[in-house]
Amino acid sequence: MRGIALVPALNEEGTIATVIAELRAFDSELEILVIDDGSHDRTAEVAQRSGARVVRLPFNLGIGGAVQTGFRYAFENGFELAVRVDGDGQHDPSQLAAVVEPVVRGDTDIAVGSRYLGARGDGYRSSAMRRVGIRLLARVVSLLTRQRITDPTSGFQALNRKAIMLFAADYPHDYPEVEAIVLVERHRLRLVEVPIAMRPRTAGRSSIRTLSSVYYMVKVLVALFVGSFRRYSTPLEEK
């Protein structure tokens, strides 16, 4: 199976080289595509020197637009498996095996690493506010998809060709993960969560800050509500 790692990065010159090295260590066959979402530091240069393929966006598109660039690349170049790993080092590539496995086995179209599933999730620390927000979104998404979702904001994912095709064609804007889960369900693709542990970030800073997290919550809830009144063509077939 031809696989590609999609690594969105915004000002991550401090961690990107390590992430690339760890991805290599996980699987040396994996093509690594770093999507530089308009960084002001040397992220693209460092990534290139570390041997990754780099797509530089001319300005910041936000995580949704950046990741979709990666899905389009994966789709156009015929990849059958894609993994998404954030450039900030919070996703530990050594845990990729658990996320990739159900997709390779053909049990699911998309597998999502969850911090809150199983005993391994206990170690992850985040602010109380963020926890409450994530739990609320988890409830809403679980209701909409009639499937138990514990970590709807996780970007640690593995996808097969079908899921790559869907996201290359249609992917939510801004912070996309929550809406994407519902999108996957509406298109009758299969999704499973897999327990993983995430590391605390070591450098750089989160793209979600306090004030924008209020905007984020409202926007996502509006998008989920309105989106549930949309009709979707199902399912996609490759031409």
Next chain:
Amino acid sequence: MTPLKVSIAASIASVILLLVVFELIRSRRLRERYALLWLLTGVVLLVLSAWRGGLNTIADWVGVETYPPAILFAVASLFILAVLLHYSTVISKLSDQNSILAQRLALLEERITGSG
């Protein structure tokens, strides 16, 4: 006191605004990001239209004694001002990005077709 007819007419207008915005988002002609201010406008106007006691209280606060529905106009104008200002910033950002795109495209074209 606000005339009942005014409250009803204003409520209907607010609901229509909310429905139009909803349909624009649903049919993907309006991104959620740019719809939030409109939704807030619709909700605030609906609350002020339907909750007549509240409108009168606010009119009292700001010294409008003769005709409380004037507050509806004032609030609506304020929100329209906010939406316009917001769009001005959006247009500015878009035109910045547009010139970056044009420059990148021209440089790429030179790299592909230019001599040397």
